[in-house]
Amino acid sequence: MSLPEPVIIVQLAFLAFAALTLGSALMVVLSRNLLHSALFLVLTFFSVAAIYVLLEAEFLAAIQVLIYVGAVAVLYLFALMLTRRVTGEGIRQHNAQVVPAAAVAVILLGILLPVAWVGNWQLSSLPPPPDAIPLLGESLMTTYALPFEVMGVILLVALVGAIILAREN
Amino acid sequence: MISLDWYLILAALLFAIGVFGALTRRNAVSILMCLELMLNAVNINLVAFSRYITPHLLTGQIFAIFVIGIAAAEAALGLAIVLAIYRNRETVNADEIDLMKW
Numbered sequence: 001m002s003l004p005e006p007v008i009i010v011q012l013a014f015l016a017f018a019a020l021t022l023g024s025a026l027m028v029v030l031s032r033n034l035l036h037s038a039l040f041l042v043l044t045f046f047s048v049a050a051i052y053v054l055l056e057a058e059f060l061a062a063i064q065v066l067i068y069v070g071a072v073a074v075l076y077l078f079a080l081m082l083t084r085r086v087t088g089e090g091i092r093q094h095n096a097q098v099v100p101a102a103a104v105a106v107i108l109l110g111i112l113l114p115v116a117w118v119g120n121w122q123l124s125s126l127p128p129p130p131d132a133i134p135l136l137g138e139s140l141m142t143t144y145a146l147p148f149e150v151m152g153v154i155l156l157v158a159l160v161g162a163i164i165l166a167r168e169n
Numbered sequence: 170m171i172s173l174d175w176y177l178i179l180a181a182l183l184f185a186i187g188v189f190g191a192l193t194r195r196n197a198v199s200i201l202m203c204l205e206l207m208l209n210a211v212n213i214n215l216v217a218f219s220r221y222i223t224p225h226l227l228t229g230q231i232f233a234i235f236v237i238g239i240a241a242a243e244a245a246l247g248l249a250i251v252l253a254i255y256r257n258r259e260t261v262n263a264d265e266i267d268l269m270k271w
Contacts, residue, residue, distance in 0.1 A: 007170060014171050018179045025183055025206050029190035034199065041202050048209050051179070054171065055213075055220045060230050064212075067237055072205065072244050079198050079248040083255045094193045095264050101192035105185040112184070116177035121222060123173065128224040135227055136234075144231055151238050158242035165249035 014054055020047040032093050034080050042073045056128045059136060176217035184210035195262045197251045201244060208240045 003009075024043040031037040045068040052061035129135055140148050183206060190203030212233040219229020255261050 011171060014175060018175070021179065022182055022186065025186045028202060028206060029186055029193070034196060037199060037202060041205065044206065044209065048213060051176075051213055052216060055176070055216050057216050057220065057230050057233075060212075060216060060233055063234060063237060067241055068205070068209075072241050075244055075248055076198060076202055079251060082252060083198065083261045091195075093195055093199065095195050098193050101189050104192065105189040108188060109181060109185045112181035113178060116174050116181055119174075119177075121173060121218075123221050124224055126224050128220060129227070132227055132230070136230060139227060139231055140234075147235055151235060154242050155238065158245050162245045162249035165246070166252045 010054070014051075017047050017050040017054065021051065034093075035077070038073065038076050038080055041076065042069055045069045045073060057132070059133050173217060173221040176213060180210045180214040180217070183207075183213065195264055197254070197261045197263050197266075198248065200263060201247045201251070204247075205240060205244065208236055212236055 021044055024040045024047065027040040028037050028044060031040060045064060049061040049064040049069075052058070052064060187203045187206030187210060190206065191200050194200050194203060215229040215232045215236070217229070219227060219232075251261055254266060258266060260266065
C-alpha cells in the first residue's frame with residue numbers, strides 16, 4: 001500500500017489541529033469546572049504551536065510552548081488554586097448576557113469571515129528562509145531594537161507591579 | 170496546499186470564541202483566559218500573513234513574539250489584581266464586584 005500524497009497529509013494535519021484548537025477553545029469557554037477550563041487552555045496552546053509548525057515558524061512554536069504553556073498556563077493554574085474557596089462546583093459560570101454576547105460574536109464572524117474568504121491578497125511564491133533564528137535575532141537587534149528594549153521595560157514593570165499588588169499587607 | 174484563507178478563518182473563529190467567553194464568563198480568571206484565546210488568534214493571523222505575503226521578512230513572527238511577551242506581562246498583572254480583589258472582597262465573580270456601578 002502506497003502512502004497518500006504529502007499534500008493531502010499536510011491538509012489533513014491542518015484540519016486535525018484546527019479542529020483540536022477550536023474544540024478545546026470551546027471547552028475553555030463552556031466548561032463549568034474552572035480547572036478543566038485551564039487544562040483545555042493548555043491543550044489550545046499546544047495545538048496553536050502545532051499550527052505554527054505547519055506555518056513553518058518553528059522557533060515561534062517552541063517559544064509558544066515555553067512561555068504560554070510553561071509560564072502563563074501555570075500562572076493561571078496557581079491563580080485558580082489560590083482563589084478556589086469561593087468557586088464551588090455548582091456555581092454557574094456564565095452571567096446574564098449570554099444571548100447578546102453570542103450575537104456580538106456572530107456579528108464579528110459575519111465581518112471577519114467574508115474578508116478572509118474573498119480577500120485577494122498579493123501572495124508571494126518565495127519559500128520561507130530555512131534558518132529563521134539568525135534572521136529573527138538580527139531583526140530584533142537592528143530594525144526592532146526599540147520595541148525590544150521597551151519589551152524589557154514592560155516585563156520589569158509587570159514583575160515589580162505584580163509583586164507589589166499581591167503583597168500580604 | 171493550505172491556502173491563506175484557511176488560517177484566517179481559523180483565527181477568526183478562535184477570536185470569536187474568545188470574545189464570547191470574555192463577555193460571558195463570571196470568574197475573573199476565566200475572563201483573562203479568554204483574553205489569551207483572543208491573543209493566540211491574533212498571533213495565528215500575524216504569522217499566516219507573514220508566511221504567505223512576505224516570507225523572506227519575518228515581520229509577523231517578530232510581532233507575534235512581542236504579543237506573546239505582552240500577553241505574559243498582562244496575565245501576571247491581571248492575576249495579581251484578581252488576587253488583591255479576592256483578598257479584600259472574598260469573591261472573584263465579575264458581576265459581584267460592582268462598587269463603581271451607579
